[in-house]
Amino acid sequence: MAVTALRVPGRSWRLPRPSTALAAVLLVLLLACVLFPGAVAGASPTETDPVNALQGPSAAHWFGTDQLGRDTFARVVHGARPSLLIGLGATAIAVAAGAVVGLAAALGGRVVDAVLMRTADVLMSLPELLLALFIVTVAGQGTVNVMVAVAIAAVPAYARLVRAETMVVRGSGYVEAATVLGLPRFTVVLRHVLPNAVGPLLVLGTVGFGTALINASGLSFLGLGAQPPSPEWGAMLSEGRNFLDTAWWIAVFPGAALTLAVVTVNILGSRARHRLSGRTAR
Amino acid sequence: MTSETTAVPPAGSTAAPAAAPAAGAATAAGDQAGRIARRGAARLARAVAARVAAVAVVLFGAATVAFAGLQALPGDPVATLLGPQTTASPAVREQIRDEYGFDRPVVVQYVDYLDDLVHLRLGESYQLRRPVWDLIADQFGPTAQLAFAALGLALVLSVTAAVLTAGRRGVLRSAARAWELAAVSVPGFWLGIALLTVFSFHLRWFPVAGSGGAGTLVLPAVTLALPVSAVLAQVLRESMEAALDEPFALSARARGLSRTAVRIRHVLRHAALPLATLSGWLTGTLLGGTVLVEKVFARPGVGALTLQAVETKDMPVVMGVVLLAALCFAVISQLVDVLYRVADPRLRKG
Numbered sequence: 001m002a003v004t005a006l007r008v009p010g011r012s013w014r015l016p017r018p019s020t021a022l023a024a025v026l027l028v029l030l031l032a033c034v035l036f037p038g039a040v041a042g043a044s045p046t047e048t049d050p051v052n053a054l055q056g057p058s059a060a061h062w063f064g065t066d067q068l069g070r071d072t073f074a075r076v077v078h079g080a081r082p083s084l085l086i087g088l089g090a091t092a093i094a095v096a097a098g099a100v101v102g103l104a105a106a107l108g109g110r111v112v113d114a115v116l117m118r119t120a121d122v123l124m125s126l127p128e129l130l131l132a133l134f135i136v137t138v139a140g141q142g143t144v145n146v147m148v149a150v151a152i153a154a155v156p157a158y159a160r161l162v163r164a165e166t167m168v169v170r171g172s173g174y175v176e177a178a179t180v181l182g183l184p185r186f187t188v189v190l191r192h193v194l195p196n197a198v199g200p201l202l203v204l205g206t207v208g209f210g211t212a213l214i215n216a217s218g219l220s221f222l223g224l225g226a227q228p229p230s231p232e233w234g235a236m237l238s239e240g241r242n243f244l245d246t247a248w249w250i251a252v253f254p255g256a257a258l259t260l261a262v263v264t265v266n267i268l269g270s271r272a273r274h275r276l277s278g279r280t281a282r
Numbered sequence: 283m284t285s286e287t288t289a290v291p292p293a294g295s296t297a298a299p300a301a302a303p304a305a306g307a308a309t310a311a312g313d314q315a316g317r318i319a320r321r322g323a324a325r326l327a328r329a330v331a332a333r334v335a336a337v338a339v340v341l342f343g344a345a346t347v348a349f350a351g352l353q354a355l356p357g358d359p360v361a362t363l364l365g366p367q368t369t370a371s372p373a374v375r376e377q378i379r380d381e382y383g384f385d386r387p388v389v390v391q392y393v394d395y396l397d398d399l400v401h402l403r404l405g406e407s408y409q410l411r412r413p414v415w416d417l418i419a420d421q422f423g424p425t426a427q428l429a430f431a432a433l434g435l436a437l438v439l440s441v442t443a444a445v446l447t448a449g450r451r452g453v454l455r456s457a458a459r460a461w462e463l464a465a466v467s468v469p470g471f472w473l474g475i476a477l478l479t480v481f482s483f484h485l486r487w488f489p490v491a492g493s494g495g496a497g498t499l500v501l502p503a504v505t506l507a508l509p510v511s512a513v514l515a516q517v518l519r520e521s522m523e524a525a526l527d528e529p530f531a532l533s534a535r536a537r538g539l540s541r542t543a544v545r546i547r548h549v550l551r552h553a554a555l556p557l558a559t560l561s562g563w564l565t566g567t568l569l570g571g572t573v574l575v576e577k578v579f580a581r582p583g584v585g586a587l588t589l590q591a592v593e594t595k596d597m598p599v600v601m602g603v604v605l606l607a608a609l610c611f612a613v614i615s616q617l618v619d620v621l622y623r624v625a626d627p628r629l630r631k632g
Contacts, residue, residue, distance in 0.1 A: 019463070122343030125562070125611040126604060127570030130588070137592045137600050138351045214469045218574055221471050222589060234471075241475060241578070248479040255472030262467035 023267035026260055033080035043071035045078035045231050054247045064249035066240070072249055076257050079231035084261065086147050086225070086232070087213035093151035094212070095205045098158020099197070103189060105159065106166035117163070120156035128153040129215055136224050143232075146225035150215045154208055161204055165197035199276050206269035210262045217258055233258045333620075337612040341399075344608035348601040349395055355597060359384050362595050363408045404605070405598040407591070414602035417587060425583035428575065429568045431499055432506035439507065440514035444553075445545050448522035458515070465512035470571050474505040474578035490580075502579045506571045510564065517560060521553040528552070555626055561618040565611050 033040050043061075049069030057064045063072035105116040123131060128150075135149035169175055170193070178188045220226045220234030228239050233254040240251030355362070359382070360375050370378075379385050383394065398405065404414035447458045481501060482490045489498050525531060526549055534544045573585035584603060591599035623629045 019460075118343065119347070122340065122347055122608070125340050125344065125608050127566035127607055129570035129573060130566075130604065130607050133573065133588060133592050134348070134351060134600055134604055137595055137597065138355050140356075210467065218469060218471055221574070222577060224592070237472060237475065244475065244479050245483045248483070251472075251475050252479060255469065255475060258472060259464070259468045262469070263463060266463060266467050 019267050020271060023264050023271075026264040027268070030080060030084065030261055030264065033077045034084055037078045037081060041071070041074040041077035043074040045070065045074040046229070047071075054243070056247070057249055063253040064247065066247070066250045067243060072253055075231040075236060076233070076254050079233045079236060079254060080257070080261075082143075082226055082230055082232040083217055083234070083258065084213070086143060086150075086216040086220075087209055090147045090150040090154070090212040090216055091205055091209045093148065094154040094208065095158055095201060097151065097155045099162050099194065099201065101155060101159035102162025102164075102197075103166055103194065106163045106170060107189065107193075113163075116159070120159055123153075123156045128211070129218060132215060132219060133224075136219065141224045143220075143226050146216055146219045150212050150219070153215070154212060157208070158201065158204065161200055162194075162197045165200060166193055169193055169196045203269065203272045203276050206265060206272055210265040210269065213258065213262055213265065333616045337609070337616060340608055340612035341605060342396075344605055345396065345399055345601075348604045349392055352597050352601065353388060355595075359597075362597070399605075404602045407596055407599050409591075409594045409596045410599075414598050417599060418584060418602055418606060421582060421584045421587045424581060425572050425576070425585060427499065428502055428506065428572055428581070428583065431503035432510065432568060432571075433564070435503055435507035436511040436514055439511035440518055441550065443511070443515040444518035444522055445542075445550060448519045448545070448549075448553075449526045462512040462516055465508050466516075468509060470505055470509060471574040471578050473508060474501070474575055477501045477505060478578070498579075498581070502575045502581060505578070506568060506575050509571075510567055514557065514560065514564075517556060518553055521556040522549050525549045525552040551625075555622065558618045558622050562611060562615055565614050566607075569607050569610060 037045075047070065049065070051069065052061075052065050053067055053069040055061060055065045055069075061071050061073065063076060066072055066075070101116055101120075105113045108116075126134075131153040132146070132149040135152055136145055139145045139149065175188060175192050178192050179185075183191075216225060217232070217234030217237075220232050221238045223238060226232035226235045228235050231254075236254040237251050240247070240249075240254070243250050360378050363378060363382075364370050364375075383391060386394075402415065404418075406413055407417055410417060443458055443462075447455045478490065478501065481487045488501050489495075522545070526545075530552075531544055531549055534548045535541070539547070572583060573588055575581070576583045576585035577589060584606070587599065588603045590596070591603070
């Protein structure tokens with residue numbers, strides 16, 4: 001792909017690739033929906049209007065109305081916050097727990113390493129969604145439990161990564177120097193070992209965020225997470241599924257929003273990976 | 283595997299009758315051939331045993347994790363067993379507790395559980411009061427059908443896409459990449475709903491739900507296959523592009539093969555190997571995906587059984603499905619490992 005370079009004295013500019021530009025626009029849209037849903041959508045996501053139930057997309061209701069006459073566009077916009085926050089929360093928990101487990105495995109001695117990593121092997125032999133289902137069975141249903149279940153299912157992958165990155169620098173000169181200088185073990189780990197893993201962890205976390213979004217809304221779609229009055233996208237899909245023959249728009253639009261959110265995350269993830277591996281954009 | 287390289291003691295050599303000296307060199311040679319064959323058989327038996335052991339270790343781990351989960355289950359298992367609307371007297375509760383062995387120490391329960399597993403007893407469903415083994419066996423057919431149909435479709439799609447677009451630039455490749463980005467990002471349950479809306483409710487090409495006949499299999503299989511095919515195509519294209527740069531691709535082309543023939547007969551075979559490393563991910567995605575796809579299309583199957591069990595906290599069924607998933611994963615990764623060695627002679631030495 002030809003790259004147009006615009007030279008401005010002092011710095012060089014490159015036109016972004018179309019996919020990056022698309023991701024940037026979508027990201028701004030998503031952030032607007034998360035931060036100011038009321039400003040993006042004029043209508044209320046919960047106000048019912050039985051007279052105008054099940055109306056198709058129109059100028060007044062861009063995405064139509066649902067079985068209670070609620071504006072689907074407003075619901076999709078207001079659904080951005082709960083949908084994205086569950087995924088974000090799950091990813092944050094998974095990355096943090098993965099970092100702790102990975103560090104413990106790499107630095108805690110042979111027995112700790114064996115126990116943690118063999119457990120991770122077993123958990124990784126199970127499909128993430130099935131593992132999350134298992135955890136929801138044990139812990140119970142609900143938004144928070146779904147978030148934690150999705151997080152736990154993702155922990156082994158992060159733990160493996162952090163362990164591998166830690167192993168690389170464990171015996172290096174600068175870690176040894178920091179130890180010899182008398183820094184506490186905790187400080188050495190936090191300041192000199194962990195930063196080494198931050199780059200790869202961010203890349204994996206971006207890709208994992210997309211998976212977490214899909215898994216969390218999948219569990220809500222199955223009726224185990226956010227419950228129907230909430231405009232969470234998975235729950236909306238679950239509700240709209242009953243009206244596919246008469247009102248396709250109730251289920252199709254929230255799913256499209258979810259897909260666009262994951263597309264955004266995946267483009268950003270692939271950009272981050274390229275940047276980390278030192279390859280420049282073509 | 284290091285054990286294979288060590289000398290094998292000729293276990294069967296004592297059983298072989300000592301050849302009469304008069305028989306001469308011919309018998310000696312035959313004896314040696316037999317010994318080599320026996321040595322090969324012993325080596326094969328040990329290789330198989332090692333693989334079976336690896337599967338058993340994964341199953342043991344999964345069983346332990348599942349058992350730990352059962353122990354972590356809050357509340358009284360008897361209450362879960364009886365369901366919310368129960369009027370059972372304390373005496374009946376005590377009897378159930380005794381029958382299921384909930385009153386014994388955890389270690390005893392764990393050992394008992396492992397013993398049951400070794401004898402292929404998975405326990406009985408709390409809700410349906412039938413052996414878990416029977417429940418899963420009943421539902422396995424439709425799910426296996428769905429998973430294999432999706433796998434086949436995904437392989438055809440990804441190989442076609444990779445062969446057509448590897449190493450090429452231009453519109454076709456850009457379109458393929460955009461398509462793959464969309465297919466990787468789309469949640470399977472929404473894809474299923476979108477396909478249902480278009481092809482079942484509007485065009486009426488396919489039935490809306492059910493599992494009888496080939497027509498009902500098309501949309502679920504497509505739903506499951508599309509995201510998988512996108513990932514496979516990406517990996518396949520990357521490794522095909524690496525293989526196209528190899529000298530053998532140039533020499534095959536120099537021998538007069540067409541571009542397409544080089545791709546299909548030489549490069550594809552070479553590039554298929556990295557695909558095998560994805561088999562674990564593939565198994566998990568197909569199995570996990572069936573839960574959602576079976577829900578969307580109201581199909582019977584292991585996924586539907588799992589969901590029902592999760593909703594009613596029917597722990598023995600959930601544990602059985604977890605073990606089944608671990609078994610599939612372990613068996614498939616061992617099979618792929620064997621195929622890997624068959625396909626790539628470099629791996630057979632050592």
